[in-house]
Amino acid sequence: MAFTYPWLLWALPLTLLPLLLNRSHSKQYSWVSILPPDPLSSTVGVLLKVLATLSILFILLGLARPHSLEQQVERVGIGAQIGLVLDRSASMDDPFVGDQDGHIGETKSVAAARIITGFLNGRKNDMIGVITFSNSAMYVLPLTENKEAVMSAVQATAGNSLFQTNIGGGLTSAVELFKKVPDSGSRVIILISDGAGRVSDMVQQKLRDWLQRYNIGLYWIVLRKPGGTTIFDPKYTASGYDGHVPSEVLLYQYFQTLRTPFSAYEASDPKSLEAAIADINSKEKKPIKYLEKIPGKDYTNTCYWIAVCMVGFLLGVKYLEISTWRSA
Amino acid sequence: MKYIKEFSYHISWRSRSRRPGRHKSNQRGMGMEFRGHTTLLSYPDPRRIDIRQTIRDPMEQVYVRIFNQKSATPVFVMCDLSGSMQYGTPHSKLTTAAEITRAVAQSATRNADPVGFIGFDDALKDDWVATLSSRPHTMFELADRLEDHLPSEVGTAALLSSASLLPRERSLIFLVSDFHMPLTQLEDALLLMLRHQIVPVILWNSAEYKTLPEFGITSINDPETGERRTLFLRAAYRQRILDTFEARRQAITDLFMKFDMQPFFVENTFDADLLTDYFHQYVVA
Numbered sequence: 026m027a028f029t030y031p032w033l034l035w036a037l038p039l040t041l042l043p044l045l046l047n048r049s050h051s052k053q054y055s056w057v058s059i060l061p062p063d064p065l066s067s068t069v070g071v072l073l074k075v076l077a078t079l080s081i082l083f084i085l086l087g088l089a090r091p092h093s094l095e096q097q098v099e100r101v102g103i104g105a106q107i108g109l110v111l112d113r114s115a116s117m118d119d120p121f122v123g124d125q126d127g128h129i130g131e132t133k134s135v136a137a138a139r140i141i142t143g144f145l146n147g148r149k150n151d152m153i154g155v156i157t158f159s160n161s162a163m164y165v166l167p168l169t170e171n172k173e174a175v176m177s178a179v180q181a182t183a184g185n186s187l188f189q190t191n192i193g194g195g196l197t198s199a200v201e202l203f204k205k206v207p208d209s210g211s212r213v214i215i216l217i218s219d220g221a222g223r224v225s226d227m228v229q230q231k232l233r234d235w236l237q238r239y240n241i242g243l244y245w246i247v248l249r250k251p252g253g254t255t256i257f258d259p260k261y262t263a264s265g266y267d268g269h270v271p272s273e274v275l276l277y278q279y280f281q282t283l284r285t286p287f288s289a290y291e292a293s294d295p296k297s298l299e300a301a302i303a304d305i306n307s308k309e310k311k312p313i314k315y316l317e318k319i320p321g322k323d324y325t326n327t328c329y330w331i332a333v334c335m336v337g338f339l340l341g342v343k344y345l346e347i348s349t350w351r352s353a
Numbered sequence: 354m355k356y357i358k359e360f361s362y363h364i365s366w367r368s369r370s371r372r373p374g375r376h377k378s379n380q381r382g383m384g385m386e387f388r389g390h391t392t393l394l395s396y397p398d399p400r401r402i403d404i405r406q407t408i409r410d411p412m413e414q415v416y417v418r419i420f421n422q423k424s425a426t427p428v429f430v431m432c433d434l435s436g437s438m439q440y441g442t443p444h445s446k447l448t449t450a451a452e453i454t455r456a457v458a459q460s461a462t463r464n465a466d467p468v469g470f471i472g473f474d475d476a477l478k479d480d481w482v483a484t485l486s487s488r489p490h491t492m493f494e495l496a497d498r499l500e501d502h503l504p505s506e507v508g509t510a511a512l513l514s515s516a517s518l519l520p521r522e523r524s525l526i527f528l529v530s531d532f533h534m535p536l537t538q539l540e541d542a543l544l545l546m547l548r549h550q551i552v553p554v555i556l557w558n559s560a561e562y563k564t565l566p567e568f569g570i571t572s573i574n575d576p577e578t579g580e581r582r583t584l585f586l587r588a589a590y591r592q593r594i595l596d597t598f599e600a601r602r603q604a605i606t607d608l609f610m611k612f613d614m615q616p617f618f619v620e621n622t623f624d625a626d627l628l629t630d631y632f633h634q635y636v637v638a
Contacts, residue, residue, distance in 0.1 A: 047574075047581055055440035055561055056533035057575035057582055059601060061593045069570060070583025347569035347586065350560070 027321070029090035036085050043077035052350065073342060080335035087328035097316045102150025105211040105309040106168055108199040108241070109175075111137065111182045112218035113159040114190040117248070119219075133248045134182060136295045137217050141179050144302045145172060152209070154202035157182050158195030168206050170317065192216070192276065193224040193232070196243075200235045211311040212241040219248040223272055229279055242286040246301050247273060249293045256289060359460040360625040364426050364525055364550060365637045374425025375464040382422025390416045427469065427485050427520055428461040429549075430454045430492070433530030434474040434481060434502065435509045436576030440531075441558040443621070447504075449556050450529045451496040452623045457527055458492035460625075466525075470495050473515040474507040482518065508577050509534045516545035529554045532605050533577075543612050552631070553609050553616040562598040565591050 028034065054060075117134040131139075145153065155165040155178040166178045199214045214236075224232075236243065247256060256277040261270055280287050288308075290301030367379040381388065381396075390406050393399065393415040406416040432454065438446045454470065461468035470492055472481030483491040509530065519526070526549050532539060543551070565586060572583045584590075602618075609616045615635040617628065 047572075051572040051574050051581060053440055053576055054573035055437040055446075055531060055558070055576070057573060057578070057580045059533065059597060060582070060584070061590075061597050063585070063590050063593075066583055066585040066590065069585040070572070073570075073583060342570055345568075345570045347566045347571040350566045350569075350571065 026091060027094055029092065031089060033085060033089040037082070039085065040078050040082045042081065043074050073339070076335050076339055076342075080332045080339065083328045083332035083335065087325050087332060091324040091328065093321045093324070095321045096319045098319060099314055100150070100317045101312055101314050103310050103312055104148055104150035104152070105213050105311065106152045106203065106206065106209050107154070107309070108168070108202045108212075108214040109141065109153060109155045109179065110195045110199045110214055110216040110218075111141075111155065111157045111179070112190060112192075112195075112248075113157045113163070113182055114219070115159075116190075116219050131295065133219055136298060137248065138179050138182055140295065140299050140302055141217075142176055143299075144306055145175060145179070147306060152206070154199070155179060155182075156195055156198045156202065158191050158198070160189035160191050162191065162194040162198035164198060164201075168202050190218060190220055190222040192218060192222050193228040196232055197228065197235070200232070200239060200241065203239045203241060207316075208240060209314055211309060212239065213244060213305075213309055214241055215244045215246065215305060217246045217248065220273055224276060224279065233283055236283055236285045240285065243280060243283065243288075244305050245277075245280060245287070245289040246298065247289065247291045248298065249291050255291055257291065357455045357459045358625040359463055360456060360628040360632070362460060362464070362525070362628070362632045363636060363638050366523060366550070367421075368424035368426040368523075370424040370426060370522065372425040372465075372467075373422055374466055375423055376426045376466075378421050378424030380422050380424055381419050384420045384422040386421040386423075388419045388421050391419055393417050425464075425466045427522055427524040428457060428466045429469050429471060429485075429519065429524055429526045430457050431471045431473065431512075431515060431526055431528045431530075432481075432499065433509055433512075433532075434472045434499075434504055435507050435530075435533070436474075436504045437531055437533045438556070439502075439504055439576060440561070441556075441621070442560045446531055446556040446558065447502055448500050449619060449621075449623050451499040453527065453529055453554060453619075454492055454496040454499060456623070456625045456628070458489035458496070462487065462489045468492055471515050471518050472499070473509065473511040474504060475510045476507075477511045477515055477518070485520070504576070506577055506579055509538065512538065512542040513545065516542060519546065519549060521548070524549045526551045527554055528552065529556065531556045531558075536604060536608055540608060543608075543614075547612065550636075551612075551614045553605075553614055555605065555616050555618045557598075557602075557618065557620055559621055562595055565594060567591065 111134075113134070117137070118132045120132050145151070150170070152168040152170055153166075153172075153175045154168040155175060157163045157165055165181075166174055169175065196214065196216065199216075203212055235241075249255060254271045254273060256273045258274070260266055261274045262278075277289060280289065290297075290304065292298035292301050364376050366377075368374065368376045369379060371380050373382070377386070378384070390403060393402060396417050396419060398417055401417040401419070403416045403418045406418075407414070410416065430453065432450050434447075438450065440446060441449070458468050465487065467485040467487050468489060469485040470481070470483035472478070472495075481495070483495055512534070526546065528551050530553075532553070532555055568587055570583065570585050572581060574581045606616050615631070617631050
C-alpha cells in the first residue's frame with residue numbers, strides 16, 4: 026500500500042475531532058443521571074462518533090490517493106523475447122513493385138508494419154522491444170509485454186524516413202535490449218531492412234560476441250528490390266569470384282559466421298514477406314517464463330465511496346434527530 | 354408591577370413569637386383565644402376583669418381573664434439554585450421559583466409574618482440570602498434576580514449548610530427545588546431541619562418526562578455535571594423513562610412522608626390556589 030500524496034496523512038489527527046469535540050447542538054436536560062441506562066442509546070452514541078471519525082478518515086485517505094504497489098507474477102507462456110530492428114532508411118518508402126493482389130503502391134515500410142502487426146497479433150506471450158535505425162539507431166521500446174505499445178511503435182515506423190542504413194548500430198542497440206532482461210530461453214532479433222550498409226570489423230566482432238553471450242538468434246528479412254541482387258546468389262560464393270561484392274552479400278556472409286542461429290529471408294513483395302514472417306512465427310514457439318506486471322490498484326474511489334456511505338448514514342441520523350423537543 | 358396572587362396559609366403549632374401576627378400563639382396578650390383566669394394581682398389588667406368569676410369566688414378575689422394573642426411566625430423560602438433549575442418549558446424552573454417567592458413574600462406580609470430567603474447551590478452566597486424582614490421588597494428583588502439567574506455547573510451540596518442559617522424559632526419553610534439530588538443528601542439536610550415545618554415544593558417539568566418525543570435521536574447534556582449522553586428515544590425506552598420518573602416521585606414522597614412533610618408538586622406553572630388547598634388539606638389548623 027502506498028500513497029500518492031502521503032503528506033496529506035499528516036492531517037489524520039483531524040479524525041479525532043469528533044471524539045474530542047462534542048456536538049454543539051446538544052440539548053439541555055435537567056438530570057441526565059436519572060435517565061435509565063440504555064445500551065442501544067449508548068451504542069448509537071458511540072456509533073455516531075465512530076461514523077464521523079471514519080468518514081473524515083476515509084475522506085483524508087481518499088485525498089491521499091492510496092494504491093497498491095505493482096506486482097510481478099511469474100507466468101509460463103509460449104513465445105519469445107523478440108527484438109525488432111526496423112529499417113527506417115528512405116529506401117524503405119519505395120513501393121514494392123509487381124504486386125498482384127491489390128497492394129500496388131504499398132511502401133515497404135508500410136507493408137512491413139502491416140505484416141509485423143499481423144505477426145504480433147498471432148503471438149501471445151512475447152516480450153518485444155523495438156529499435157529503428159537509419160543513420161543511427163533509435164531506441165523506441167524496451168522489451169515489454171505490452172502489445173499495444175509495440176503495435177503503436179511498429180506502426181509509427183511507417184512514415185517519413187531518413188537516408189542511410191546503419192545496420193550495425195541497429196543491431197548493437199537491439200542487443201542492448203536483452204542486457205537487463207532475464208533469459209527466457211528463446212531470444213531472437215528480427216532485422217528487417219532493405220539493402221545493407223557496411224559494418225565495420227570492430228562492430229562485427231562485438232556483435233558476434235554479444236549475440237553469443239546473450240544467446241540471441243538472428244532473423245534477417247531482406248526486402249529486395251525487384252530485380253536487385255539476391256544475397257543467395259551462388260555466384261558470389263563461388264570460388265574464384267573476384268568481382269564487386271554488394272554490401273548485402275557481405276553482410277550475409279558475415280552473419281553466416283555468427284556462432285548463434287541465423288536465418289535469412291528475402292522478400293520482394295508483401296506476400297513473400299508474409300511467408301518469411303510466418304516461418305519465423307512457426308520456429309519461435311518455445312515455452313518461456315516471463316514476469317507479468319500487475320499494476321497497482323487505485324483505492325481512491327473505494328475510500329470516497331465508503332466516506333459517502335458514512336456521510337449518508339450520518340445524514341440519515343440527522344434526519345432522525347429530534348427537533349420538536351423544546352427544553353430550557 | 355404584576356399582580357401577585359396570594360395563598361392562605363396557617364401553621365400547625367403555637368407560635369412562641371411575641372410579635373403580634375395571625376397565627377395561634379402561646380403568648381398572653383390581646384387575643385381572642387381564652388386561656389384561663391387569674392387574679393388581678395398577678396395580671397393587673399383591669400380591662401379584663403371577669404365579673405362573673407369574681408362574684409362566684411367565695412374567697413372574694415378579683416379575677417381577670419387571660420387570652421392568648423395571635424403571633425407572627427417566620428416564613429422562609431429556601432430555593433435551589435443548581436444547574437437543573439434552569440431547565441423547563443414554557444419557562445424555567447427558576448422562573449417558577451421566583452413566582453413562588455413573590456407569592457410567599459406577599460402572603461407572609463399580608464399575615465404580618467417576617468419572611469426570608471435562602472438560596473443554595475454548591476455554596477451559600479450572601480447575595481442569595483435575605484434575612485427575616487417584615488418588608489417584602491428584598492424578596493421581590495431577589496425574585497427578579499432569580500428569574501434572570503443562569504446557574505453554572507453547580508449542584509445542591511450547600512443544602513446541608515443552609516440549615517444553619519435558619520433561626521431557632523420554629524419556622525415555616527418552603528423548600529423549593531426539583532430535588533434532582535441524591536436522596537441521602539436530602540435526608541441528611543431534612544434531619545437538621547426537623548425543628549421547622551417544611552413544605553417541599555417540587556418543581557418538575559413535563560418536558561422532562563411526560564412530553565418526551567416519541568421517536569428520534571438526540572444528544573443531551575447535564576447542566577450540573579456536564580455529562581453528555583446520546584439518547585435513542587423509542588416507545589420502550591420512553592416508557593422506561595416515565596416509569597423511572599414515577600418511581601422517583603414515589604421515592605421523594607416516601608422520604609418526605611417519613612418526616613411527615615407532605616410534598617407539593619408543581620408541574621410547569623405555579624398556582625397559588627393549589628397551595629391554599631394544600632394548607633387546608635394537610636396542615637392541621
